[in-house]
Structures are given as structure tokens and as C-alpha cells.
Amino acid sequence: xxxxxxxxxxxxxxxxxxxxxxxxxxxxxxxxxxxxxxxxxxxxxxxxxxxxxxxxxxxxxxxxxxxxxxxxxxxxxxxxxxxxxxxxxxxxxxxxxxxxxxxxxxxxxxxxxxxxxxxxxxxxxxxxxxxxxxxxxxxxxxxxxxxxxxxxxxxxxxxxxxxxxxxxxxxxxxxxxxxxxxxxxxxxxxxxxxxxxxxxxxxxxxxxxxxxxxxxxxxxxxxxxxxxxxxxxxxxxxxxxxxxxxxxxxxxxxxxxxxxxxxxxxxxx
Numbered sequence: 001x002x003x004x005x006x007x008x009x010x011x012x013x014x015x016x017x018x019x020x021x022x023x024x025x026x027x028x029x030x031x032x033x034x035x036x037x038x039x040x041x042x043x044x045x046x047x048x049x050x051x052x053x054x055x056x057x058x059x060x061x062x063x064x065x066x067x068x069x070x071x072x073x074x075x076x077x078x079x080x081x082x083x084x085x086x087x088x089x090x091x092x093x094x095x096x097x098x099x100x101x102x103x104x105x106x107x108x109x110x111x112x113x114x115x116x117x118x119x120x121x122x123x124x125x126x127x128x129x130x131x132x133x134x135x136x137x138x139x140x141x142x143x144x145x146x147x148x149x150x151x152x153x154x155x156x157x158x159x160x161x162x163x164x165x166x167x168x169x170x171x172x173x174x175x176x177x178x179x180x181x182x183x184x185x186x187x188x189x190x191x192x193x194x195x196x197x198x199x200x201x202x203x204x205x206x207x208x209x210x211x212x213x214x215x216x217x218x219x220x221x222x223x224x225x226x227x228x229x230x231x232x233x234x235x236x237x238x239x240x241x242x243x244x245x246x247x248x249x250x251x252x253x254x255x256x257x258x259x260x261x262x263x264x265x266x267x268x269x
Contacts, residue, residue: 016268035116039109046105058083058099061139065094065146074151085146090153090160100142103173107134110177114184122184123192130190134180141172171223210250218243 014022026033062078066085069076077086084093111134115127145168153160184190221242225235247254 016264035113039113042109043105054096054099054101057101057139058094058096061099061142061146062094064143065150068143068147069150072147072151076150085150087150087154090150090157092150092153092161094146098142098146100139103138103142103169104135106173107138107176107180110134111180114181118184121192122190127184127190130180130184134176137176137180138173141176142169145169145172167223210253213250214243214246217246 059080062080062083062085066076066078069085069087074087078084079086082093083095084091086092108131111130115122115130148168149160149165152164188194218239221239222236225238
């Protein structure tokens with residue numbers, strides 16, 4: 001099924017965007033294309049070649065979550081055979097993929113790509129400190145996620161398993177990735193140039209924010225409202241209002257883009 005979906009996505013991309021456009025993109029940015037393929041292939045390869053590290057981290061993550069619960073006044077009971085942690089009224093079995101190894105691999109690959117594409121703006125080797133910092137913070141956030149999951153499960157098992165479990169991991173990863181990128185730009189030790197040497201910002205029409213912010217605000221609002229909704233997200237209007245506010249902020253630039261009917265754009269939409 002995964003192979004079929006991947007082939008369908010590839011065929012759809014080639015159908016919506018002519019092959020000549022892909023060729024022009026590749027000739028203009030060959031490193032970006034090769035880097036994207038390498039990053040995509042590296043995730044499963046790295047995860048398959050470090051089973052020993054994953055196993056050790058699996059046990060350590062379970063122990064750390066139990067230790068954190070004890071520090072917070074809980075009384076967790078560990079079952080190493082089932083890899084589970086139990087507190088009064090709630091028990092959860094922790095799967096290997098919840099040990100935090102996936103998050104560490106992803107944040108490492110993200111930082112590698114970020115440091116490469118922004119290498120001219122960063123100071124080396126100081127910027128390499130971001131790697132161990134990212135790994136440590138990723139593991140700590142995973143411990144926070146497991147601990148919070150168990151504590152929430154004591155009061156609302158359905159919310160803990162059905163909502164928090166599904167969004168906390170990638171939400172923490174997004175926050176960490178954005179935080180690392182912003183920190184590298186605002187902390188002088190990581191910057192190639194002093195902060196006061198940064199050139200003035202360009203005009204809005206020449207930047208990507210008006211294209212990206214509406215989608216990012218929609219996703220962020222959905223992340224914040226989904227936990228408070230049931231099967232129907234009754235807070236969905238919040239996402240609509242937030243996105244409309246961003247579109248209103250960039251109304252002049254959007255109107256000035258030029259509006260022409262095109263069947264390709266309609267098909268992609």
C-alpha cells in the first residue's frame with residue numbers, strides 16, 4: 001500500500017507539473033534535489049542500523065518516565081516484561097517507537113540540512129553544538145510527553161490516548177525545530193555576523209512569509225484546537241478566523257499578485 005501511494009503521489013506530481021519544469025528546477029538547484037532524496041532515504045536506514053542504541057534508549061526512556069513520575073509525587077509500577085508503567089487507575093504499554101529514537105533521528109537530519117543550507121550565516125564549528133543540544137532536548141521532550149501522557153491518563157484515558165498521544169510527539173518536534181533555528185539566529189555565538197550587522201528586512205512582496213504564514217497559522221491553530229474537540233472539531237472556526245487575519249494582514253500584497261485563471265492551478269487546488 002505504501003509503494004502504491006508513493007507511486008500515485010509521483011504520478012500526480014508529474015501530471016500537475018510538467019516534466020520540463022522539474023528538469024529546470026533540477027538544473028537550477030541540483031544540490032537541493034539530491035539533498036532531499038538523501039534525507040528521505042537516511043531516516044529508515046539510520047533507524048535500521050542502530051537497533052542496539054534504540055533498545056538501550058527504549059529501556060532508559062521507560063525508566064526515566066517512571067523516575068519523573070516519582071519525582072512528581074506519583075507511585076509508578078514498572079513491568080519490564082510488558083514494558084509498561086502503571087499508576088493508580090491507568091496503565092500504558094510503551095512501544096519501542098515511543099522511546100524517542102525517531103525524534104532524535106528527525107531533529108538530527110533537520111539540523112544537518114539547516115546547517116548546510118544556512119552555512120554562510122552560521123559560525124563553525126560553534127554551530128555544531130546544535131547537534132548535541134538538539135538530541136538532548138528531543139529526548140527530554142519525549143520524557144515530558146510520556147510523563148504527561150500517564151498523568152493525563154489518570155483523569156481522562158480517552159483524551160490521553162486518543163488526542164494527546166497522537167499530537168504531542170510531532171508538536172514537540174515542531175517546537176524544538178523552530179526553536180533551534182530561531183536560537184541560532186538570535187544567539188551571537190552561532191552567527192557568522194554580529195546581530196547589529198544584519199541588513200534591514202526586505203519588502204514583504206519579496207519574502208516568503210505571505211505565502212507560508214497562512215498555511216502555518218492554519219496548522220498551528222488546528223494543533224491548539226483539536227485536543228478540545230471531539231469527533232467534530234467545533235473550534236474549527238478559530239482556524240478560519242486566524243487564517244483570515246493573516247490574509248487580511250497581507251491583503252495589499254495578495255491583491256497585487258495578479259489573478260489569472262489557469263486550469264493547472266485549478267487542478268492543483
